[in-house]
Amino acid sequence: MAGPTTAERQKLDSGPPRPARSRPRVPRPRTLILSLIALVLLGAGGVWLFYGSQWLRVERVTTSGTRILTPEEVREAAAAPVGAPLISVDTDALEDRLRKKLRRIDSVDVVRSWPHGIGLKVTERKPVLLIEKGGKFVEVDAKGVRFATVGHAPKGVPLLELRPDQENAAASLRRFDSHRLRRESVRVAGALPAAVARDTRVVKVRSYDSISLELSGGRTVAWGSSEKGRTKASTLTALMKAAPKARHFDVSVPTAPASSAS
Known part of the structure; x- marks a missing residue:
């Protein structure tokens, strides 16, 4: 029995006839115009709703x-x-x-x-330090911003006592003026642990690296400079727990802290 002819094989290989491609229908001009009108009306309605109506106004x-x-x-x-x-x-x-x-x-x-x-x-803003001025108190936050003057000192906020060391005052103030020393005292006050901050009555500044704290109950803390504030805060907390009856603490060198009862 004879096989398919060459023409028949080509017809089989080409598969079923493909449907003719339909061209996309172009919208009629009337449809385009109506769509544009609808968009314009929708936009105008939105503008009126947000800006012209009484429904969305500040009350x-x-x-x-x-x-x-x-x-x-x-x-x-x-x-x-x-x-x-x-x-x-x-x-x-x-x-x-x-x-x-x-x-x-x-x-x-x-x-x-x-x-x-x-x-x-x-x-x-929360005050971390007070500066006494003319019988009133200037509140200073942890960023060093003086934001308010009040007639009475808020409880739990220490007072700044800026008294440069008289022996080295001239040399100290040449390097660190009173404004810089105030900024350093704010950094110290902002680094204090919460429990210590509540008990701190005065932050004393004698020089850049001689800052100390007066706490309630006659206790004192030698803090040193404002550097390594977090480390000093952690060290002071541990030192106070280890020596609860101590009255004097020294964390000016946080790797070698000290405490004493007198």
Whole structure:
């Protein structure tokens, strides 16, 4: 029996006939026009909803995180545009305004609370040191920022006593002026363990590397310079636990601490 002819073999190898490709349908001009009109109306409706309607406007301003400041002070300083479209509120401008007007504010986060609110989340500065000036007290935070002057010293915040060593005062102040020495004292106060900070009454500064602490109960701590603050803090905590009846501690060289009862 004869096999398939050459023409038949080529037909078999080529497989079933492929369907003809259909050309993409081009939308009619009328359909394009209607689609564009729908998009324009949708956009205009969105703009009106956010900017022109009365539904999404600022009606209330709330605050959180205040300790010393009052919510009323924060809201007044923020001056949020009540009645304005909520989407148009410049939150960055509100944050800058609050930090400039209220130096007690360390950071603030302004958030939109849809559909009608503005939230002011405040973090206040915490004093780590006090500077007495004219019978009042300047509060200084751990960053060295002087942020408030108060009439009464807050409890648990040590007072700075800046008294350069008279024998070496001239040489010390040439290298480290009083402003630099104050910064070093702030670094020391900021590095103190929480329990020690609460008991610290005075931070005494005689020179860059001669900083000491006066604690409650007549106890003292020779701290030295502000360098290696974390190590000194850990060493002091361990030293106080090991010698609970000691009255004088020395962590100026944290690798060789010392304590004494007198």
